[in-house]
Amino acid sequence: MGAGIVGLSTAWFLQERGVDVTVVDREGVGAGASWGNAGWIAPALAIPLNQPAVLRYGLASLLNPTAPLRISPKPDVGRARFLAKFASNCRHAKAREVVRANLPMNEECFEAFDVLTGNGVDVPRTETAITALFRDGRDADVLRHELADMRAEGQQIDVTELTGDALREQVPLAGPAATVGLAVENQRFVDPGRFVTALGDAVVERGASLHRFRVVDIAKHHDGVMVKGSGGEFLIAGAAVVATGAWLPGLTRRWRRTWVEAGRGYSFTVPTERPVLGPIYLPTVRVACTPYQGGLRVAGTMEFRDADDPVVPARVRAIASSAATMLDGVRWDEMRDVWVGPRPVSADGLPYIGELGDRVYVAGGHGMWGFAHGPITGRLLTEQITTGKQPEALAPFDPHRSGR
Structure with a gap:
């Protein structure tokens, strides 16, 4: 269940083990957070969201409708409980725990993508640096410290500091306000929509059937499971995998409460008057920019709001306005492909990957690293499903880590 990069990667690797697969999604391939993201495969920048600085920033921006971090003012008891739990996990010790848990995923994520692109998912990937831009060295210190913390936990990170002509040679779009750059070397990016579409095509070509309906319940059925749709549809299988992103809690509550909320992100594409040589990161305004179809895809914001709510135009304008302070040569008034998608954010910074019970897996x-960690998640979960043994790398993500 779920035809985003996590669900389709799991389907692909299950097929590699000889498993017959059926994929169910309410809208089709890549309709959620997998399509409009920045397309970064950047393990060196998999910085935990649950940090004290993020909590302080979130509290300070509650009354600012244009802030990069925004919480819907609409009363919602469930979201309030999630945010309270999230706030309790915004601690340095917990952030270090998340970094350590992600290390095996980061180490294997390139290889997992290579397996897919080398076996039918024919989408080019670009190896490059991702360059973060700052007004001055003091602003850059925040990212320097975050990268140092990750490096201290064992994450391999190679950074080149840039100023002056070297900075503008690396990032021709850097505006006059940008005086310092940190180029995080040896990362990758792809066109995310193209990649997920190709992955979905590959899964179908290898024999999977794809059904479009909204799943409302999963029930035990003899020696397997029954998946029920909102229109009376049903499917029976030996096992089920719930990979529905921000909509996880509604399907997993029979076995366990999954503390996941929609952290909605926006993106749009704009033409540029100068070449875009590689991805650009604007940490102070939480914006990621990627070369895309001859222009620049601009992605940003973290909006805790109902997953199915429409685009909020003010949020789009805020992203463009904040990015324009650091970039030059961008035609912001020619914006196209405006998109919003719900990133599934967990309360403790760790995804849920593993067995729920009754042959149901999750x-x-x-969070923000679903695209980068999607293929390796699928490969590791396939190992657990087909062997009955939990890979060591999945232990921190066990769905029952906080009890049933």
Whole structure:
């Protein structure tokens, strides 16, 4: 259940083990957070969201409708409980725990993508640096410290500091306000929509059937499971994987409460007057920019709001306005492909990957790193499903880590 990068990767690797697969999604391939993200495969920048600085920033921005972090003012008891739990996990010790848990995923994520692109998912990937831009060295210190913390836990990170002509040679779009750059070397990016579409095509070509309906319940059925749809549809299988992103809690509550909320992100594409040589990161305004179809895809914001709510135009304008302060040569008034998608954010910064019970498995809650960790999640979960043994790398993400 779920035809985003996590669900389709799981389907693909299950097929590699000889498993017959059926994929169910309410809208089709890549309709959620998998399509409009920045397309970064950047393990060196898999920085935990649950940090004290993020909590302080979130509290300070509650009354600012244009802030990069925004919480819907609409009363919602469930979201309030999630945010309270999230706030309790915004601690340095917990952030370090998340970094350590992600290390095996980061180490294997390139290889997992290579397996897919080398076996039918024919989408080019670009190896490059991702360059973060700052007004001055003091602003850059925040990212320097975050990268140092990750490096201290064992994450391999190679950074080149840039100023002056070297900075503008690396990032021709850097505006006059940008005086310092940190180039995080040896990362990758792809066109995310193209990649997920190709992955879905590959899964179908290898024999999977794809059904479009909204799943409302999963029930035990003889020696397997029954998946029920909102229109009376049903499917029977030997096992089920719930990979529905921000909609996980509604399907997993029979076995366990999954503390996941929609952290909605926006993106749009704009033409540029200068070449875009590689991805650009604007940490102070939480914006990621990627070369895309001859222009620049601009992605940003974290909006805790109902997953199915429409685009909020003010949020889009805020992203463009904040990015424009650091970039030059961008035609902001020619914006196209405006998109919003719900990233599944977990309360403790760790995704849920593993067995729930009754032959039902879960894979989701990756937050901002679902695209980068999607293929390796699918490969590791396939190992657990087909062997009955939990891979060591999945132990921190066990869905029952906080009890049934």
